[in-house]
Amino acid sequence: MDVELHQPGKMTSSARGGAGSPNQQRHQKKKEVCAKILAQLREIGHESVEKPGFAEELQAHFSRLPTRYALDVHIDRAEDVLTHKRLLLEARVPENRPVFHVRAVQILPADSLDEPTSPTSANDRSSTKMRLALPAFGSSPNLEALALDFNHKSANADEDDDSHHSQSANHLYLPMHEVTFSTIDKPKLLSQMSALLADVGLNIREAHIFSTTDGYSLDVFVVDGWATEEVQDLTRALSNALAIMEKGAWAKPSPKSEIPAVPEAVARLDNEQSAAPAMPSNGPDDWEIDFSQLKFNQKVADGSFGDLFQGTYCGQDVAIKFLKPERLNENLQREFMQEVSIMRKVRHKNVVQFIGACTKQPNLCIVTEYMSGGSVYDYLHKQKAALKLPMLLRVAIDISKGMDYLHQNKIIHRDLKAANLLMDENEVVKVADFGVARVQAQSGIMTAETGTYRWMAPEVIEHKPYDYKADVFSFGIVLWELLTGKVPYADLTPLQAAVGVVQKGLRPTIPRDINPKLTALLHKCWKADPAERPDFSVITASLQEVSKEVNEELDEENKRYSKDKKHGGFFSSFKRSTVR
Known part of the structure; x- marks a missing residue:
């Protein structure tokens, strides 16, 4: 059961408050953006504005979506809001689900706006702007950097081309596509859609994921990987891929008599x-x-x-x-x-x-x-610092032993992360949340992907067959969490992190002062080839070896401290810092 949990915060109580409460502030922000969108539609003379009750419909559209939607959507792209409104309306009809819309978009490198242009290139740029729109939700610095890199590569390639003066403007913008889905919200919908896009050969560069208050989804992906800017063939390819994925099985609940058989390997x-x-x-x-x-x-x-x-x-x-x-x-x-x-x-x-x-x-x-100590994730972030090495090793050994037991019983966890590790009153750590765990098939190969992108092994992200070594990769990310007290790839969205892990071999940065044996263990757990990753029995032994060395160093430290104190040394009044 893939239940994404978050701590109930002060929102409930403050929402009951008076003027200026967070709930009222969110509502006001939505009203402001809605008013700007409505004004823009009136300015361009859009026919929808003349329909009776349209203003109320538009306000209802913003009300059912999170405030983040109003904050992120381009104010000068009012027609995109109408597209989102239409898709959510069409998704109410079971036979339509999932509905989607495809269009070509362009990402403008930030530095391209400052480049001098000739009259010819300016005209070409104007033509390009008319042909391709910006994404509905803008673009992140990561996308701009990608476009800039594309621009530079194109410019370097043109230096050897006699006709590069006439081609340079065509290389100025990196065309991509924006694919927007709407259907009933459900567990693992995001991973199903990302699998669909991957099957068509598309690379996800950015994603904006929204859930409505009445149980629907609006998910906008910026992708590349399609050979041309036209959308008809891409739309057809997505429709065919949806048919192969048994459209009805993920668009609406199926009667018991029609439940499709689950693949044995899964x-x-x-x-x-x-x-x-x-x-x-x-x-x-x-x-x-x-x-x-x-x-x-x-x-x-x-x-x-x-x-x-x-x-x-x-x-x-x-x-x-x-x-x-x-x-x-x-x-x-x-x-x-x-x-x-x-x-x-x-x-x-x-x-x-x-x-x-x-x-x-x-x-x-x-x-x-009941685990009164809460999750390891909460413990780490309450500390606001990495764990001291002795405790870190105790926690890591507990996790490794629990995972070794599961693997010995042919159980793959598939969602190993600090939030799914719980502590009892004695700070013993236990593996929890088997909502997406599976018993490994006799073949030893699993084919359905699941998990959380920041902790997910590259073979799982790519929807390739995988085995229990996928958990070993996730353990490496967990060990990094314990060592740093940070969220992996915190400056990236989950999907951007996934793209980086697969396409660029991205891994979290290991601090320089980490125990060298733990650094070596991290590198082994993060191997791109699953066969090169160690089993948990080997991981446990490695951690126990490091723990023994650390405890011996602590014993020596304590002996020296006791000796200094006994002889009244100058430093006896200072407690020596714990070995990290």
Whole structure:
């Protein structure tokens, strides 16, 4: 069950406040942008403005989308807003979903605006501007840099061409395409759409992802990789790719009788169990929990498809992951069954302990031991600094042991990151959240991609077959998190990071003062070739070796400190800093 959780913050209480509350500020910003769009449409004489009730429809469009939409959309591209409004309207019809729109766009390198131009090149530039529009949401510095690089390469290539004076203007702008989708919002929709674009041969350069308040999506991708600026062939290619991906399966919930079979390499639970969605069981009610016996004390986190509560069950403190009944569909139920099936099989001190589940609709929930220490991610960012090396190694060894156990039982986690690692009251770390985990098929090869882009292995990003070594790559990113206390690729969007990992071999920058053995381990975990990455049994041994060395150094340090203190040395009043 891929439930993206975020901590409930002060928004709920402040939204109830008076003038100047964040909720009112957001509403005011949307009204301002909406008014500017409406004024521009009136200025150009757009026919939509004359329709009765159009102003209210436009305001409703902005109201159902997040404030970020109003902040990001180009004010001088009012017709783009109408396109988004139309797509969201068409997506209401089940037979249409998903709806999409394609157009050619151009990215202007920042320095190209300052270049001197001849009358000929100026005319060509004007022609280019008329032919290709800017993206609806502008472009990031990364896209501008890409266009600038393209411009420079084109200029260098033209230096050897006798006709480069007439061609230079044509190379001034890098044409791309903007593909906008709208359909019902659902788990892993982003990864499905990115897979669709990859199948057509497109490279995602930028993405703007929005969810409406009534359960729809508006997702805008800026892509390159299509040979020409025309859009008819690209539109046709996307339509064909959608048909191959079984359009109805991801555009609307399917009746039970029409649920497509899940590929064996993706969803086989064990040797005895078929891929069809059926609630697994070791026997009658061996893990089924009576919902009435659960007590919900407080919400810990919430998300689009489920909430996480701290509660009690038969007097025991527990964590309860509760699916929102209004968001249930066949896909979400399938993932819920998969998570229950995996969690009931595992028992290890470094894996969060499954207690039971409620499987009778509408009260679908998974109950596990309550981890009072919260997530490793929260712990790191509360510290506002990297962990001290001894504790860092304890945490890393706990994670590695838990992952080694899962892999020994042929379970691939597929979403390993600091947010999915929990701590108990004794700071023991346990692997959690098996919403997208899978039991590895007998072939050892998995073909469905999932996970979170910043932690995802390159073979998974590219939708190639992969195995348990994908978790090893993600562990390398987690280890970097522990060493730095930072979010990986924080200056990039998730999709930009994914593109960099695959196309440019991008990896997080390792600080210079890191233990050399840990630096070497990071490089091994991040190998592009999965076969060159170590198993978790090897990783655990390596970490334990480093931990032994660090503890020996600490012992020596403590001995020297005690000796200095005993002899009343000048430095005895100062506590020596902990080895990092």
